[in-house]
Amino acid sequence: MTDTPKTASLSRRKFLRTGAIGGTAVAATALSAPAVLAQAPIVMKMQTSWPASDIWMDMAREYTARVEAMAGGRLTIDLLPAGAVVGAFQVMDAVHDGVIDAAHTVPVYWYGKSKAASFFGTGPVFGGSASTMLAWFYQGGGAELYRELTQDVLGLNVIGLMGMPMPAQPFGWFKSEVNTVADLQGFKYRTVGLAADLLQSMGMSVAQLPGGEIVPAMERGVIDAFEFNNPSSDRRFGAQDVAKNYYLSSYHQASESFEFLFNRDFMEDLPEDLQAILRHGVEASATSNLALAMKEYSKDLSELQSDAGVTVHRTSKEILAGQLEAWDTLIADLETDPFNKKVMDSQRAWSEQVAYYELMNAPDLGLAFEHYFPGKLKL
Numbered sequence: 001m002t003d004t005p006k007t008a009s010l011s012r013r014k015f016l017r018t019g020a021i022g023g024t025a026v027a028a029t030a031l032s033a034p035a036v037l038a039q040a041p042i043v044m045k046m047q048t049s050w051p052a053s054d055i056w057m058d059m060a061r062e063y064t065a066r067v068e069a070m071a072g073g074r075l076t077i078d079l080l081p082a083g084a085v086v087g088a089f090q091v092m093d094a095v096h097d098g099v100i101d102a103a104h105t106v107p108v109y110w111y112g113k114s115k116a117a118s119f120f121g122t123g124p125v126f127g128g129s130a131s132t133m134l135a136w137f138y139q140g141g142g143a144e145l146y147r148e149l150t151q152d153v154l155g156l157n158v159i160g161l162m163g164m165p166m167p168a169q170p171f172g173w174f175k176s177e178v179n180t181v182a183d184l185q186g187f188k189y190r191t192v193g194l195a196a197d198l199l200q201s202m203g204m205s206v207a208q209l210p211g212g213e214i215v216p217a218m219e220r221g222v223i224d225a226f227e228f229n230n231p232s233s234d235r236r237f238g239a240q241d242v243a244k245n246y247y248l249s250s251y252h253q254a255s256e257s258f259e260f261l262f263n264r265d266f267m268e269d270l271p272e273d274l275q276a277i278l279r280h281g282v283e284a285s286a287t288s289n290l291a292l293a294m295k296e297y298s299k300d301l302s303e304l305q306s307d308a309g310v311t312v313h314r315t316s317k318e319i320l321a322g323q324l325e326a327w328d329t330l331i332a333d334l335e336t337d338p339f340n341k342k343v344m345d346s347q348r349a350w351s352e353q354v355a356y357y358e359l360m361n362a363p364d365l366g367l368a369f370e371h372y373f374p375g376k377l378k379l
Helices: 005-020 024-029 035-039 055-071 088-097 115-120 130-139 142-153 194-201 211-220 231-236 264-269 272-308 317-334 338-361 365-372
Strands: 042-048 075-080 102-105 158-165 172-174 188-190 205-207 245-248 257-263 311-314
Touching: 042 055, 042 088, 055 075, 055 102, 055 231, 055 257, 055 272, 075 272, 088 102, 088 158, 088 257, 115 142, 115 194, 115 338, 130 142, 130 158, 130 257, 130 338, 142 158, 142 338, 158 264, 158 272, 194 205, 194 317, 231 272, 257 264, 257 272, 264 272, 272 311, 317 338
Parallel strands: 042 075, 042 102, 188 205, 245 311
Antiparallel strands: 102 257, 158 257, 172 245
């Protein structure tokens, strides 16, 4: 009989419990078993939600390289791009079912299960950055609320951790200039999660698509404007070939982080030191990922301008103000759900305390930049 993916996964975990991690059955026969079996590494199958060529695959590789180095040969990771096993939006279900052991993704991709997923990356902006909200996850109660949502409310057999705090996402790519809320009316626009509800309320018609489907959708006329995440990803999939006006700065997705998902059975069957390596590897990769992002996003933004004829704009204050007003309406609707309200109350309290400190303490970096590079920063 051929094993189904789920039974094969369960059989593999049984082996991990009783074999590779030193179960008593193996211990009793260790002297007679070939040495190579005792030393065989555990292999973790991890799929991302990103195309193989995307910079986020490079960032996932930074995680796997650090984990494998710390594991000293006892754990290896089979890293796969979107579509290798399941689609980009299906990795949560695949991890829950044990079809894959882990995933590198973002919470908004399983927004269809619960709108609360969006609070853990693409929720309302109460004044804090992605770094502020990553700190909320680890120090402000966010991790327990995430566990409650995934395990208690939705019954998912997963453990999730947050990684790199992403720079605020650009408003995106348009074929013509957009300077007012009125200019947005009727655009067929790609975004995901609560941002879809937000921008639809501002007059856009919204489609939720994975990154790899965006440019083909533009070419077919399914959409006529879009955002994904950053200049490097956008450049790699050819955004500059289908639009030339690129708007930076937005409140639609300003506090997102990577999500690392692990099948709970797989994770808890590992020795404690390997569990710690998987967990703390997320923190290590956050540093390396952010450094890579700063280098590559800025380089690609410059080259989009110089090599591809892209005009870079800052989103107008009118549109930003319109986004905040739209968030106000959306928040009021979301708060009718008790769990949603509990999460947002926690985030508001954190932002009021922490973002106040951050904003009061931060020097005017724009003033310093203008001092040394006069006329370059157009605000």
